Amino acid sequence: MTEFLVFLPSGIAIGSVYALVALGLVLTYKTSGIFNFAHGGIAAVAAYLFYELHIRQGWHWAPAFLVSLLVVGVLGGLLVERLAALLGSAPTVMVVVATVGLLVLLQSLMTAIYGSANIFMKSYLPTNTLFTLGRFGVTVEDLAVTGFSLGAGAGLYVLFERTRIGKSTTAVVDDPNLLSLQGTNPAMVRRLSWIIGSCFAAVSGMFLAPKLGVSVNTLILLVIAAYGAAALGRFENLLLTVAGAMVIGVMVAYLPSQVSKISSNPLVQNLPGNTPFLLLFLVFLVAPTRLLTERGVANARRTRPIRTFSRPVTYGGFALLGAVLLLVPTFVPNAEMTQYASTLGYFIVFASLGMLVWMSGQISLCQMSFAAVGAATAGHMLQHGISWPLALLIAGAVAIPVGALVSITAIRFGGIYVAIATFGFAIAMQQVGYYTSILFGQAQRIDVPRPEILGVHFTEIVPFYYLCLAVAVLAGAVVLAVRASRLGSLLRAMSDSPTALAAHGANTTLIKVVVFCISAFLAALGGVVISGVPQNASGALTGPFSVTVSLVMVAVLGFAGRRPIASPLLAAILFQLIRIYPPFNTEGFLKYQGVIFGLLAIFVAISPALNIRGAIARVSSASGDRRDPSAGPVRARLDSAPVKPVALRSTPVGAEPELVGSGKGAGR
Amino acid sequence: MLELRNITAGYDAGTVLRDVSITVPDGAVVALLGPNGAGKTTTLKVASGLLGTRSGQILVDGEDVTNKAPYQLARHGVCHVPEGRGIFPSLSVTDNIRLQAPARNFKASLGNATSVFPRLGERAKQISRTMSGGEQQMLALCHAYVSDPQYILLDEVSMGLAPKIVEEIFEYLHDLARQGKSMLLVEQYVAQALKLADYVYIMDRGTITFAGEPGEISEETIMNSYLGSLAS
Numbered sequence: 001m002t003e004f005l006v007f008l009p010s011g012i013a014i015g016s017v018y019a020l021v022a023l024g025l026v027l028t029y030k031t032s033g034i035f036n037f038a039h040g041g042i043a044a045v046a047a048y049l050f051y052e053l054h055i056r057q058g059w060h061w062a063p064a065f066l067v068s069l070l071v072v073g074v075l076g077g078l079l080v081e082r083l084a085a086l087l088g089s090a091p092t093v094m095v096v097v098a099t100v101g102l103l104v105l106l107q108s109l110m111t112a113i114y115g116s117a118n119i120f121m122k123s124y125l126p127t128n129t130l131f132t133l134g135r136f137g138v139t140v141e142d143l144a145v146t147g148f149s150l151g152a153g154a155g156l157y158v159l160f161e162r163t164r165i166g167k168s169t170t171a172v173v174d175d176p177n178l179l180s181l182q183g184t185n186p187a188m189v190r191r192l193s194w195i196i197g198s199c200f201a202a203v204s205g206m207f208l209a210p211k212l213g214v215s216v217n218t219l220i221l222l223v224i225a226a227y228g229a230a231a232l233g234r235f236e237n238l239l240l241t242v243a244g245a246m247v248i249g250v251m252v253a254y255l256p257s258q259v260s261k262i263s264s265n266p267l268v269q270n271l272p273g274n275t276p277f278l279l280l281f282l283v284f285l286v287a288p289t290r291l292l293t294e295r296g297v298a299n300a301r302r303t304r305p306i307r308t309f310s311r312p313v314t315y316g317g318f319a320l321l322g323a324v325l326l327l328v329p330t331f332v333p334n335a336e337m338t339q340y341a342s343t344l345g346y347f348i349v350f351a352s353l354g355m356l357v358w359m360s361g362q363i364s365l366c367q368m369s370f371a372a373v374g375a376a377t378a379g380h381m382l383q384h385g386i387s388w389p390l391a392l393l394i395a396g397a398v399a400i401p402v403g404a405l406v407s408i409t410a411i412r413f414g415g416i417y418v419a420i421a422t423f424g425f426a427i428a429m430q431q432v433g434y435y436t437s438i439l440f441g442q443a444q445r446i447d448v449p450r451p452e453i454l455g456v457h458f459t460e461i462v463p464f465y466y467l468c469l470a471v472a473v474l475a476g477a478v479v480l481a482v483r484a485s486r487l488g489s490l491l492r493a494m495s496d497s498p499t500a501l502a503a504h505g506a507n508t509t510l511i512k513v514v515v516f517c518i519s520a521f522l523a524a525l526g527g528v529v530i531s532g533v534p535q536n537a538s539g540a541l542t543g544p545f546s547v548t549v550s551l552v553m554v555a556v557l558g559f560a561g562r563r564p565i566a567s568p569l570l571a572a573i574l575f576q577l578i579r580i581y582p583p584f585n586t587e588g589f590l591k592y593q594g595v596i597f598g599l600l601a602i603f604v605a606i607s608p609a610l611n612i613r614g615a616i617a618r619v620s621s622a623s624g625d626r627r628d629p630s631a632g633p634v635r636a637r638l639d640s641a642p643v644k645p646v647a648l649r650s651t652p653v654g655a656e657p658e659l660v661g662s663g664k665g666a667g668r
Numbered sequence: 669m670l671e672l673r674n675i676t677a678g679y680d681a682g683t684v685l686r687d688v689s690i691t692v693p694d695g696a697v698v699a700l701l702g703p704n705g706a707g708k709t710t711t712l713k714v715a716s717g718l719l720g721t722r723s724g725q726i727l728v729d730g731e732d733v734t735n736k737a738p739y740q741l742a743r744h745g746v747c748h749v750p751e752g753r754g755i756f757p758s759l760s761v762t763d764n765i766r767l768q769a770p771a772r773n774f775k776a777s778l779g780n781a782t783s784v785f786p787r788l789g790e791r792a793k794q795i796s797r798t799m800s801g802g803e804q805q806m807l808a809l810c811h812a813y814v815s816d817p818q819y820i821l822l823d824e825v826s827m828g829l830a831p832k833i834v835e836e837i838f839e840y841l842h843d844l845a846r847q848g849k850s851m852l853l854v855e856q857y858v859a860q861a862l863k864l865a866d867y868v869y870i871m872d873r874g875t876i877t878f879a880g881e882p883g884e885i886s887e888e889t890i891m892n893s894y895l896g897s898l899a900s
Contacts, residue, residue: 164771167763174756177718181750182768182811183742611680 007254013142015249016149017204018276019242021226023153024200026233026241031169031193034084035235035416037099037423037551040223041106042080042198043205044216046072048110050206051121051214061124069202077198081191086606088176092294094605096363096419097558101601103220104555107548108594110216118215125210145207152200153242160238169193217541217548224427225252225276227420231283234291251275266442267435274431280424284409284417294415305492306562321569325469329462336580337461342533343576344468348475348526350557350568350575355479356519357554358562359488361495362410362512363419365550366426367523369433372545373399374524375531376439379446388451388458392471395528396521403520407513414498426547434539445538448531468529475522479564482518491515552594555601669693670715670746670819670850675724677714683722684710686874690852692819697851699861699882702871703894708854709751711871712821715852716748717741728819747817751824754808757797761788761807764796768811777814784813784840802833809840812849820844820851827856838864858890 025039046068053064083102087095125144129137160166168189171179176186204226205219212218229248233241255272263269271278309317328340353367374395381391409421434440450459451467458464482488490511493501502508530544531537539545553575560571578584579593589596670692678684684707692698700708713719715726717738726734728744738748755764762778765788769777782789785806791799796807805825812820822841826834838860845851845864855861862868862882870878870885870893877893878885 164766164774167759167766170758170763171756171767174758177738178750178754178756179767180738181716181718181742181748181754183739183770183815184767185737185739 003257004254007257008250009138009142011250011253012246013146013249014252015229015246016146017207017222018226018229018249019153019245020149020200020204020207021223022229022233022241022245023156023238024197024204025226025230026235026238027156027169027193027200028080028084028197029230029235031172031197032081032084032088032190033173034087034095034099035420036080036084036102036197037096037419038080038102038106039197039201040220041103041110041216042072042076042201043208043223044110044219045076045106045205046202047205047209047214047219048114048216050209051114051119054124055121065124065206068206069199072205073199073202074195076202077195078191080198081194083602083606084194085187085190086609088609090605090609091361092415092419093357093361093363094558096365096416097554098602098605100365100551101555101558101598101605103598104548104552104594105598105602107216107220108592108598112591112595114214114216116215116217118213118218120213121210123210141210148203148207150242153238156196157238165189165192221427224280224423227424228276228280228283231280231287231420231424234287248276248279267432270432270435274428277424277428277431281409281421281428284413284421284424289412292413292417294413294417317566329465334461337465338533339577339580341461341465341468342530343572344465344472345526345529345533346553346576347568347572348472348529349523350553350560350571351475351479351565352519352522352526353553353557354562354564354568354571355482355522356515357557358567359483359495359564360491360512360515362414362515363416363554364406364422364516364519365419365547365554366406366422366429367519367553368527368545368547368550369426369429370399370402370520370523371527371530372429372434372439372537372539373402373520374527375448375537375545376446376539377524378528379448379531379537380438382449382451383447388453392525392528396524399520399524400517403516403518404513406520407516410512410516411509423547426550430539430541430545430547434545440537440539444540445536447536448528449535450532464532468532471525471529475525476565478518478522482515483564487511487514552597555597559597559600559604669727669729670852671725671727672711672715673725673727675711675714675726676722677710677719677724678722679719684874685714687724688871688874688876689724690715690869690876690879692850692852693867694818694850695848696866697845697853697864698867698869699853699855699865700869700871701855701858701861701890701893702877705873706871707874708871709823710874712748712750712823712852712854716746716821718748718750742815742817745816745818746821747812747815747819748821749808749811749823749825751827753801753804754811755796755804757795759796760793761796761799762792764807765810765814769814770816781810781814785810802829802836805829805833805837806840809837812844818850820849822851823854824856826860834860 021039021043025036028039029035049072050064050068053059053067054061057064059067080102083098087098090098123141125141127139127141129139130143131138158166160169164184168179168184168186169192171184172186172189179186179189201223204223208219208222212222225248226245229241229245232244232247233239252273252275255275256269259269259272308314329337332340349367349371352370353364356362356364356367377398378391378395381394382388386394406422406425410418413421434444435442440446450464452458456463458467482491490501490506493504493506494508494511498508527537527545537543537545541548553571556571556575557567560574561567574597579590583589672688672690675685675688676683688707688711690698690700690711700711702708710719714721717726717733717736717740720735724734725732728741728746731744733741733744756767759767765778765781766774782792787803788807788810791803796804799807809825812822825841826837829837834857838857841851841853841864853861853865865882868878868880868882868885869876870889872893878889
């Protein structure tokens with residue numbers, strides 16, 4: 001017990017920062033119905049700006065803190081509010097694409113400017129000990145952080161529970177028009193909450209900078225840890241969110257010391273630090289469904305179905321595509337063939353993602369985790385002397401139960417919560433799962449050698465390319481078969497209206513499980529192909545199976561379109577292939593690739609709200625004649641007999657003689 | 669006086685209202701009738717600022733308020749109870765009333781509301797989504813009482829309610845009329861609306877086809893206006 005008390009203060013200090021982040025997240029989600037995946041990005045940008053001003057430019061910490069807060073918290077908050085407003089009626093999938101796009105953009109921008117290395121930063125708040133609790137000294141810094149967070153939490157609670165503006169923040173999600181009708185400006189309410197939310201994120205970023213160092217990846221990861229607290233608060237309840245953050249903080253501080261007593265296994269020791277991510281996923285696995293209601297979905301507009309190509313165009317296109325893919329080795333030098341082979345691998349993963357996202361309307365931010373399961377399984381199988389085709393199938397088969405596990409969250413909650421849960425799953429896999437011996441092990445690396453089948457040396461790159469092509473064609477065929485089958489129709493129906501489909505008697509639960517399983521299977525095949533190119537697979541943060549890659553893929557597929565084959569192919573080419581060709585093979589493009597992908601994803605997500613086509617139509621119709629035939633005669637008639645209140649009795653407009661004065665009590 | 673002058677309005681590329689003029693004199697009840705798709709709801713949306721105009725003017729007491737935001741029009745005394753249930757389903761009854769009431773006047777408004785609608789007082793803490801349709805509509809109607817408006821726009825407040833409840837709702841409308849509020853009423857219950865109304869407008873396909881007093885129109889006019897497009 002005394003030992004627990006020793007860790008309590010530091011746990012609370014950590015928990016306070018989690019609480020601050022989670023409060024900002026819950027606040028903006030409550031107010032806009034937009035779950036901001038880029039919340040961590042905002043924290044990171046504030047930390048970097050603070051570092052730039054305070055350390056590099058030598059400012060005193062106070063003005064540096066204030067300027068960062070104003071620029072990132074206030075201005076950034078206003079910008080994100082604009083984005084959220086444009087996403088107001090977008091389908092959940094596009095909301096995720098846009099906010100993930102923003103996260104990818106910010107992460108890539110910060111890495112491009114400051115590099116990915118962790119920058120050390122001295123504490124700027126006094127660190128002298130004020131008093132001691134047990135063996136733990138409480139510093140001014142800890143007290144300031146905790147005090148600020150608790151104060152912010154209490155302030156928010158009062159705002160939400162006691163004030164009109166606080167109630168408006170909930171009302172604005174329900175019905176912004178009604179709020180406006182009742183005399184409150186909804187835009188003002190939204191701006192306020194985004195500014196508060198972003199300021200909280202910014203402050204937490206600056207609080208964490210001296211504790212963890214300034215590093216975009218660390219900060220984003222830490223902010224996601226706060227999602228766990230937000231989940232414990234049901235993304236709604238501010239007090240539970242703060243309490244959840246404190247519990248997580250104490251667990252993160254206290255558990256490592258306990259675990260090290262029980263086991264020296266590095267895997268087990270790794271667990272406590274990752275409690276938040278495990279919790280985040282667990283909440284979605286076990287929390288009662290009725291406790292989590294999705295916000296703002298009632299206003300969502302439907303996506304238009306894609307236009308199908310005519311049969312000759314489809315077949316002609318496939319024939320041409322097949323011919324080009326078959327002939328690639330004849331015009332591409334061998335040195336560049338590896339890029340083509342891995343592009344095919346990414347195509348498979350993109351196709352599996354596209355099936356899930358565009359066909360069934362569910363979002364997965366853990367597609368590369370499925371791929372990692374495939375790659376690692378294939379590696380283990382090949383080491384045990386199992387032939388490559390069989391290893392490939394086993395890899396796919398092993399991913400199926402993983403897909404089924406993830407689909408539980410989709411069955412139980414759906415919508416945005418699937419995205420959050422899969423995000424939690426992906427990070428938990430990255431931080432814990434990848435280290436297990438059934439995946440990459442402590443070495444974080446497994447060999448996936450290229451095979452030799454029936455005397456053909458697939459170890460050479462050109463034959464291996466054809467092997468990849470065969471797998472890609474197989475995956476593409478599976479996607480097309482699903483699309484053409486009854487399951488495909490059910491998936492599209494489910495994406496349109498799950499309730500209506502359930503009312504028709506279809507088992508939506510089964511459909512969700514099946515589509516996640518197929519998607520995981522395909523992603524695993526993709527993983528095997530991707531890892532076959534360098535002949536090894538690694539779970540490292542910079543490797544192909546990291547969370548970041550899953551995020552970037554969602555952004556890229558988001559703007560590559562919704563076609564089942566063409567879009568994943570385009571996405572894979574943009575993601576993997578164009579970087580070897582000018583003008584994209586410059587260092588600048590590689591550095592800012594994430595920025596471009598993020599911008600494009602955001603643009604595609606908000607473009608329906610920008611209503612470009614409508615604006616063009618209005619401009620052209622304003623310049624030309626009014627083409628409406630009925631407008632002419634009606635106007636002429638009304639012009640001759642204008643409706644005036646005083647003239648109401650004498651000149652009823654358009655009243656035929658026999659109808660006038662035919663008595664009262666009409667309609668009785 | 670609330671005036672719509674020669675309003676043309678619509679959504680995106682489509683035009684819904686063509687040259688619509690409606691006047692709601694002070695203290696008068698104006699019924700706006702017409703078949704589905706005639707543009708009644710759109711007219712109310714324009715009048716309360718929810719939808720911008722392409723051309724034409726909106727005047728409140730002679731002041732031009734064309735294309736002002738709804739919250740600005742609300743401050744001019746325009747109160748629009750929209751189609752469906754005009755409430756915030758996630759908020760409690762009290763909190764709904766808090767948002768309906770003027771910012772400074774919440775306590776008094778709440779007392780006023782619960783004396784007019786005792787049933788809302790009993791359910792003050794309840795989340796409004798969990799109430800019955802009739803209770804929800806009363807909560808929506810509460811807006812017309814607590815915000816002390818001059819002009820009340822009511823869009824099918826009787827929709828989807830049991831006849832008994834509809835009668836009750838109309839009692840409240842009569843009460844508001846007796847208080848001297850100006851009302852623009854869109855209603856499916858034509859007979860009830862005509863009993864209440866001082867003036868009647870009939871719309872069809874986005875234009876005003878009749879304007880006059882309830883005494884001037886017959887059942888036939890109404891039937892024609894509702895079914896006319898079928899008959900011709």
